Amino acid sequence: MIKHFSLKLEQETIKNNWQEEKTQEEEQKDLILSFIAISNQPIKRKFYDEEFYVTIDTKSFSFNAKTFFTDHEISFKSAIGKIISSKFEDGNIKVKVQFFKDITDSYTAFKKFKNGMIDSVSIGIGDCEVEESGELDGLKHYTYKNGDIIELSAVWQGADPRAKIAEFKKTRGENMTEKKENLQEEKPQTQGESMLSSEEIQEIKSLAEKTNKIQEGLDAIVQNIKPKDFAMSLLDKQEINFTRKENTMSSDLDFSLSNIVKNAFGSNEGKINFMQGNNGYIIPNDFYKRFEKNTTEHNTSIIHNNLRTDKFIEQVFIESNLLSKCDILSGLNGTLRIPKDASEINAYWVKEGGVTPESNIRTQEIALTPYTIKSKVKITRQMLGMSAISLESFIINSLKNSIKLRLEADLLYGEGIDNSPIKGIMSLDGVNVINGYFTQPDYKKTLEFGGKISEQNLNISDCFFVANSKAMTQLQTTPLDKQSTNIYLLNQTRDYLCGYNFMMNNHLKDNHMIFGDFKNILIGTWSSLQVIATRDDEGDVTLTGFYDVGMAVKRENAFVIAKS
Numbered sequence: 001m002i003k004h005f006s007l008k009l010e011q012e013t014i015k016n017n018w019q020e021e022k023t024q025e026e027e028q029k030d031l032i033l034s035f036i037a038i039s040n041q042p043i044k045r046k047f048y049d050e051e052f053y054v055t056i057d058t059k060s061f062s063f064n065a066k067t068f069f070t071d072h073e074i075s076f077k078s079a080i081g082k083i084i085s086s087k088f089e090d091g092n093i094k095v096k097v098q099f100f101k102d103i104t105d106s107y108t109a110f111k112k113f114k115n116g117m118i119d120s121v122s123i124g125i126g127d128c129e130v131e132e133s134g135e136l137d138g139l140k141h142y143t144y145k146n147g148d149i150i151e152l153s154a155v156w157q158g159a160d161p162r163a164k165i166a167e168f169k170k171t172r173g174e175n176m177t178e179k180k181e182n183l184q185e186e187k188p189q190t191q192g193e194s195m196l197s198s199e200e201i202q203e204i205k206s207l208a209e210k211t212n213k214i215q216e217g218l219d220a221i222v223q224n225i226k227p228k229d230f231a232m233s234l235l236d237k238q239e240i241n242f243t244r245k246e247n248t249m250s251s252d253l254d255f256s257l258s259n260i261v262k263n264a265f266g267s268n269e270g271k272i273n274f275m276q277g278n279n280g281y282i283i284p285n286d287f288y289k290r291f292e293k294n295t296t297e298h299n300t301s302i303i304h305n306n307l308r309t310d311k312f313i314e315q316v317f318i319e320s321n322l323l324s325k326c327d328i329l330s331g332l333n334g335t336l337r338i339p340k341d342a343s344e345i346n347a348y349w350v351k352e353g354g355v356t357p358e359s360n361i362r363t364q365e366i367a368l369t370p371y372t373i374k375s376k377v378k379i380t381r382q383m384l385g386m387s388a389i390s391l392e393s394f395i396i397n398s399l400k401n402s403i404k405l406r407l408e409a410d411l412l413y414g415e416g417i418d419n420s421p422i423k424g425i426m427s428l429d430g431v432n433v434i435n436g437y438f439t440q441p442d443y444k445k446t447l448e449f450g451g452k453i454s455e456q457n458l459n460i461s462d463c464f465f466v467a468n469s470k471a472m473t474q475l476q477t478t479p480l481d482k483q484s485t486n487i488y489l490l491n492q493t494r495d496y497l498c499g500y501n502f503m504m505n506n507h508l509k510d511n512h513m514i515f516g517d518f519k520n521i522l523i524g525t526w527s528s529l530q531v532i533a534t535r536d537d538e539g540d541v542t543l544t545g546f547y548d549v550g551m552a553v554k555r556e557n558a559f560v561i562a563k564s
Helices: 024-029 104-114 198-210 214-222 227-236 245-252 256-264 285-291 311-318 381-385 388-413 443-454 469-476
Strands: 003-006 032-038 043-047 050-056 067-070 081-089 092-098 120-125 129-136 139-145 148-155 327-329 336-341 363-368 371-379 415-417 420-423 432-435 464-467 500-504 513-516 521-535 541-553 559-563
Touching (some): 032 104, 032 120, 032 148, 081 104, 092 148, 214 227, 256 388, 256 521, 256 541, 285 311, 311 521, 363 521, 371 388, 381 388, 388 541, 469 500
Parallel strands (some): 432 559, 464 500
Antiparallel strands (some): 003 120, 043 050, 120 148, 129 139, 336 363, 371 541, 415 420, 464 513, 513 559, 521 541
């Protein structure tokens, strides 16, 4: 099991020499940054509803991480740096990370750290000993000892406020002794430049993935080892095996989610390979592949490409006719502030050398803030008889459906208060309103919806109507006009209302309808789905899922609502 603590890398270093001869300014020119990875100070944590303190006995830990990742996503894509040295100083484990100018993600991360946009790191802990250490401030206190730090990632905000980029003392700290005898010391590359071409890097990546030698491939890229030499090194070790994954899927399937539930029942037999986040175990993207349905090119295109960083929320949006029409921003860090144009800008004819009047440019901000949705799934003891894949499918589908319904309901009627922090379209100030539409709907009244949008010089080509099933039936049986006998406002296939697209959603109340372009709704997502399982007094298990989502409106006047 891997545990995560987001902090400045603080701990004893395991046999990596600490480079002290350069100043911080000189190191930054070589794209090298220093971090505190973890400290020995107590960290207050919350797991489900229970608060407690954790202290890392840094002197008893080994530091074995080699590569610097982003957000605990251990893959080729998320690798952004090379950990070149580490040491123990003042109770902290400190590291130096080498970034690379010719790797876009790596250089971007370096600039973000250097310019103060982010400053925190997070560690992944492998097996370790956990001891109860009494109480601290009235809360339970645990000490982690004799463990391995096996991963280091850049994160937006860590659990330990001391885990940040930091300048180090010139005096030497205590070098950590290496626990793996074959781990060699590594020197930073000058100016972070790689001598491999992009084609050679891709060739090494492909070979490493096929042979399941990810870390060796990363090391080869950093050390400028040619693809041929890398392949030969694997052959010498008889490491290459080109067996297709499809042929070994049955032995490779990871049932960690099922094991989380079974362990909560007290079996303690199943292995859990998920990493831990602030709210529980983090469900990785690869896990959702087993639940993906065969989709056509048409119905997968409704999801924006920039959404595909998180598979869980992608599947939630695919299954919603409303959420999939919104503007999706994923993989966010912190509150996102987007300029909102509120100006009236005019164009002017001018003579040669003439002066134009100044445009009154006014801007406001749209703040996209993360809020945590919590969804619970009850698992009874009898459900343990289900196959692992069936149990996991039930859990994931239940979480997807409940989160989808909550987001849809708040998108429409959210009140913007504590128990409903998102303000929905029907609660917005500034939307256009047509009163009494369903008292006697007709063709002229229906066209007024589009007219109110056009009056404000807004595009209506992507606008559509949304109403519930009762309204749908009324519109489908209302003649287009007094002269029409078999032509109705809503066509027979129930997808066009007076020339505009129509969708049915039963979250809308009776005699309510919305018209507008839903791309004016911004939905942001942060991190990944996290889960925790707890056992209740009756012997059943409740699995709770946590997901961070935010919504904001670009233009309130881009919507027209009907109310009675």
